[in-house]
Amino acid sequence: SWLMTTQDPNLPTEQIVELLREFSATENVDDKFPPTYLAHGTKDRAVTFEQSVQLADQMKQHNVPYILDLIPGADHIFDYNCSTTCWQEHVLPAFDFAQRFMGGKSSGNMKLNYE
DSSP: OHHHHHHOTTSOHHHHHHHHHTTOTTTSOOTTSOOEEEEEETTOSSSOHHHHHHHHHHHHHTTOOEEEEEETTOOTTTTTTOOHHHIIIIIHHHHHHHHHHTTOOOOSOOOOSOO
């Protein structure tokens, strides 16, 4: 597992890095990668929003449907104290996106970021 890999004091750094690539979404995007809705706060202190931008770039290269929703000023758990407007702009669209790709009915108001 990831935890075991990173806590084994006998593994050389290069081997740890290589093993962790198996857990990296950006390292594993291909044409079978699932459609993905990325909502990420630009003030995220746990995971930089640039990682979502990098993942979106990989999905675009592989023609994977995605939406990248960068939320100005939001931290990592932005939806915890999310206002009604925040929910309408950043959370509900994720459900709409999922419905579209799971065979359900969506509002049709989404702009996908792939060609």
